[in-house]
Amino acid sequence: MKKLTYQQRLLAGAAAAVIVLGGGFAVWTATRAPEKAPEAHAEEEEAHGAGEALEMDAARIQAAGIVLAPVGSGSLSAEIVAQGTVVGTPQGEAVLAARADGVISRVTLRLGDSVGAGQTVALIESREASTIAAERAAAQARLTAARQAFAREQRLFNARITARQDLEAAQTALAEAEAESRRTSSAAAAARVSADGRSTGVVSPISGRVTAANATLGSFVTAGTELFRVANATQIEIQASVSAEDAGRIAPGDRASINLPEGEVLATVRSITPGVNAESRAATVILSLAGVGGLRPGQAVSVRIYSRDAQGAGGISVPEEAIQTVEGREVVFVRNAKGFSAVPVIVGQRSAGRAQITSGLSAGQIIATRNAFLLKAALGAGEVEH
Numbered sequence: 001m002k003k004l005t006y007q008q009r010l011l012a013g014a015a016a017a018v019i020v021l022g023g024g025f026a027v028w029t030a031t032r033a034p035e036k037a038p039e040a041h042a043e044e045e046e047a048h049g050a051g052e053a054l055e056m057d058a059a060r061i062q063a064a065g066i067v068l069a070p071v072g073s074g075s076l077s078a079e080i081v082a083q084g085t086v087v088g089t090p091q092g093e094a095v096l097a098a099r100a101d102g103v104i105s106r107v108t109l110r111l112g113d114s115v116g117a118g119q120t121v122a123l124i125e126s127r128e129a130s131t132i133a134a135e136r137a138a139a140q141a142r143l144t145a146a147r148q149a150f151a152r153e154q155r156l157f158n159a160r161i162t163a164r165q166d167l168e169a170a171q172t173a174l175a176e177a178e179a180e181s182r183r184t185s186s187a188a189a190a191a192r193v194s195a196d197g198r199s200t201g202v203v204s205p206i207s208g209r210v211t212a213a214n215a216t217l218g219s220f221v222t223a224g225t226e227l228f229r230v231a232n233a234t235q236i237e238i239q240a241s242v243s244a245e246d247a248g249r250i251a252p253g254d255r256a257s258i259n260l261p262e263g264e265v266l267a268t269v270r271s272i273t274p275g276v277n278a279e280s281r282a283a284t285v286i287l288s289l290a291g292v293g294g295l296r297p298g299q300a301v302s303v304r305i306y307s308r309d310a311q312g313a314g315g316i317s318v319p320e321e322a323i324q325t326v327e328g329r330e331v332v333f334v335r336n337a338k339g340f341s342a343v344p345v346i347v348g349q350r351s352a353g354r355a356q357i358t359s360g361l362s363a364g365q366i367i368a369t370r371n372a373f374l375l376k377a378a379l380g381a382g383e384v385e386h
Helices: 006-015 038-048 058-064 127-158 164-190 308-312 373-385
Strands: 018-021 024-027 029-031 053-055 068-070 079-088 093-097 102-107 120-125 199-203 208-213 226-231 236-243 255-260 263-272 282-289 300-306 316-319 323-326 329-335 339-344 346-351 354-359 366-368
Touching: 053 373, 079 282, 093 199, 102 127, 102 199, 120 226, 127 164, 127 199, 236 300, 255 282, 282 300, 323 373, 339 373
Parallel strands: none
Antiparallel strands: 018 024, 029 053, 053 339, 068 366, 079 236, 079 300, 093 226, 102 120, 120 199, 208 226, 236 282, 255 263, 255 300, 263 282, 316 354, 323 329, 329 339, 329 366, 346 354
């Protein structure tokens, strides 16, 4: 057995049994098969393509903060890296404005509060609200009178007392009264007139959180003044800027990924603007997200788009931080049923935090990316014990 120096034993002990992350403990066990003849060992590595194994369940992986990601296919040189901004979808963001001139008499929500679809967030006392309410009441009264007149004419006509033209005139008056009632009721509903007819309501059409609040109690506002903004963090998309040349290589349906501190979020190209911005000379690519992943409207993100050229050129690529050096070999930790296997790889070119893998991995395998160095430390501890 190889004799270790004092410094090697000290470093191995520091990485050995327990690593504390985020207030939790993750215990890792490194396992290795019994010693075999060199010929048998070489045959096994050739057959399985994997080296040492680390036993670790999903709970320990999460506690350690290790991020998993699938191996992507495509040529690294054909990938397009761009800067993007998180924005709300048309159904994910709303501007709440005053519906009539008046004084803000009530504010029920503040910045950051949750709001439900159809919830009233403010009331505005308004003369217009009183006028609309009065017109609605008058129209309802005329409708009631028209219904009574028509019923009376119907009875007289059936008794052969009045002529048909009197019945038809009453029927026409009823139809006009019904139309006027519908008009005034729709106007009151659009203005969100309260039951007492004194106020109009500011109502959110979507569920989400208040991201802007400009309403001040007692202030006078005019119709159309923006008072609140509401955003739903689950209804978002990415707008990325690319050059005109790169835009020609992108098509709807192409794969993409968003680089975040917590890992990568998968996305898909939804559309590309047909022209470029006159000032920036860049086209805008709209990306639909497969998962939210903690993104917020207004956030700046780094985007990687796998164009048609990238997907058809062959090869695979991984985040550069997934590659670790163990005993002079570059390895990637591949997820398996029990934990991870340290798989030797051959690395080609590197660019913008990504590395091309020319041998050792296949597309679709799940690997450790962020904090993969912790697996290397745990593997080193297992080597000392062995």
